[in-house]
Amino acid sequence: MAFIADTVTLARVSADLFSMTLGKANIREGNVDAALAIGEWPRDLDLLVVDLANAADPIADAAALKTAVPGGCLVIGVGRINDVALYRELLAVGFNDYLAVPFAEGAVGRAVERALELRQRGGGAVAPGQSPLKDAAPRTLSVIGARGGVGATTAAVTIAAMLGVRLKEEVLLIDFDLHYGSLMLALDLEAIDALREALDQPDRIDALFIQQVAQKKSEFLYAMGAEEAPTNGFQARPHAAGDFLKSIHRRFRWVVADVPRGDPVIQRQAIEASTDILLVTDLSLPGVRDTMRLQQLVHDVAPGARLYIATGGAIDARRSAVKVSDVERALKRKVDCQIPADSAAALSAVNVGKPLSEAAPASGIVKALRSLVAGLDSPGGENGAAKPGKAASLLERFGRSLKKK
Ligand SMILES: Nc1ncnc2c1ncn2[C@@H]1O[C@H](COP(=O)(O)OP(=O)(O)O)[C@@H](O)[C@H]1O
Ligand SMILES: [Mg+2]
Numbered sequence: 001m002a003f004i005a006d007t008v009t010l011a012r013v014s015a016d017l018f019s020m021t022l023g024k025a026n027i028r029e030g031n032v033d034a035a036l037a038i039g040e041w042p043r044d045l046d047l048l049v050v051d052l053a054n055a056a057d058p059i060a061d062a063a064a065l066k067t068a069v070p071g072g073c074l075v076i077g078v079g080r081i082n083d084v085a086l087y088r089e090l091l092a093v094g095f096n097d098y099l100a101v102p103f104a105e106g107a108v109g110r111a112v113e114r115a116l117e118l119r120q121r122g123g124g125a126v127a128p129g130q131s132p133l134k135d136a137a138p139r140t141l142s143v144i145g146a147r148g149g150v151g152a153t154t155a156a157v158t159i160a161a162m163l164g165v166r167l168k169e170e171v172l173l174i175d176f177d178l179h180y181g182s183l184m185l186a187l188d189l190e191a192i193d194a195l196r197e198a199l200d201q202p203d204r205i206d207a208l209f210i211q212q213v214a215q216k217k218s219e220f221l222y223a224m225g226a227e228e229a230p231t232n233g234f235q236a237r238p239h240a241a242g243d244f245l246k247s248i249h250r251r252f253r254w255v256v257a258d259v260p261r262g263d264p265v266i267q268r269q270a271i272e273a274s275t276d277i278l279l280v281t282d283l284s285l286p287g288v289r290d291t292m293r294l295q296q297l298v299h300d301v302a303p304g305a306r307l308y309i310a311t312g313g314a315i316d317a318r319r320s321a322v323k324v325s326d327v328e329r330a331l332k333r334k335v336d337c338q339i340p341a342d343s344a345a346a347l348s349a350v351n352v353g354k355p356l357s358e359a360a361p362a363s364g365i366v367k368a369l370r371s372l373v374a375g376l377d378s379p380g381g382e383n384g385a386a387k388p389g390k391a392a393s394l395l396e397r398f399g400r401s402l403k404k405k
Pocket of ligand 2: 145152153154182258
């Protein structure tokens with residue numbers, strides 16, 4: 001339903017809503033006063049677009065209207081005032097969005113889509129006092145080991161656990177190695193075959209599915225992983241990982257993915273769909289070579305993602321032929337995190353089937369990951385606070401855009 005005062009905007013909103021609702025939209029001439037005059041609203045009303053033009057007190061009117069319409073109804077305001085303060089106040093009284101006229105074709109449709117997506121994620125408009133982070137954009141961190149056994153899975157589990165506790169927000173770990181993954185074993189959780197089906201048919205993932213497949217490890221940590229038979233040659237169809245993650249993000253804002261090195265298809269898809277990527281290397285020549293190759297892959301398929309480099313501790317750095325400075329020289333960038341060797345802590349985590357941050361919170365491994373985790377949750381995602389690695393990629397993008405001119 002929509003109430004619009006001027007004819008030009010009315011035509012535009014009608015066109016947008018008409019295509020979206022297959023002609024079922026009810027568009028009336030008038031502003032918020034006309035809307036407030038409605039005595040009884042249809043109980044299944046799910047969308048209201050309302051013109052705040054000519055309202056004496058748009059915020060008070062908006063608040064009154066919001067309490068009058070059914071609770072689940074999305075409300076989008078339009079008006080002639082283009083002012084951030086007004087926009088914020090409208091969100092504070094429960095409006096889902098506000099568009100200042102004149103707006104482009106399709107703007108209302110996009111606003112509705114955005115509002116729906118937020119609602120599906122359980123967010124809705126930012127309520128006063130609520131952490132805006134909870135409504136921030138979905139994030140996927142892919143953790144990839146340059147070689148086998150460098151400590152990538154250990155890092156993924158520990159980072160996810162620390163991030164959840166830090167944000168007080170449920171974080172989901174996904175093992176994308178459907179055949180030989182070790183994540184569920186590390187957490188003493190059951191592997192589930194449904195993960196493969198979900199990758200095959202991501203459009204069938206709903207809240208119930210996620211509830212059944214994501215296993216709870218602790219207050220803020222969930223995990224899912226499979227143990228497909230080695231003979232079962234699973235080939236992910238194009239964009240499977242990306243589509244899958246999109247569905248998962250309706251329930252979990254933060255996903256940490258343990259990405260296999262041995263499956264180039266899934267690996268590429270996961271990188272493509274990630275906002276953040278952590279490459280873990282050991283201090284060996286093959287490790288550095290493969291980190292360089294992965295770094296190139298990340299630059300090619302996910303140029304906008306934040307890239308972090310860590311050196312793993314599964315092999316003691318003191319016994320390695322390659323030094324951290326050699327790695328930095330080869331990669332032409334800083335290493336963000338040096339994970340120390342601590343076999344006692346790693347062993348005890350495996351023994352109790354818990355993240356290292358719980359099994360051995362005093363370990364140097366946890367300490368080393370702390371600043372990486374803090375950098376991850378800097379607000380604003382893409383435009384987040386300065387952090388290691390970030391400056392370089394911003395500059396690079398800046399450089400690229402200069403080159404284009
Ligand atoms: N920082 C570390 N210090 C000592 N041992 C570690 C460390 N990180 C991992 N390990 C151990 O090394 C082995 C491989 O670790 P894992 O995380 O499975 O590596 P990947 O996923 O890269 O193959 C495991 O036994 C693990 O407990
Ligand atoms: Mg692993």
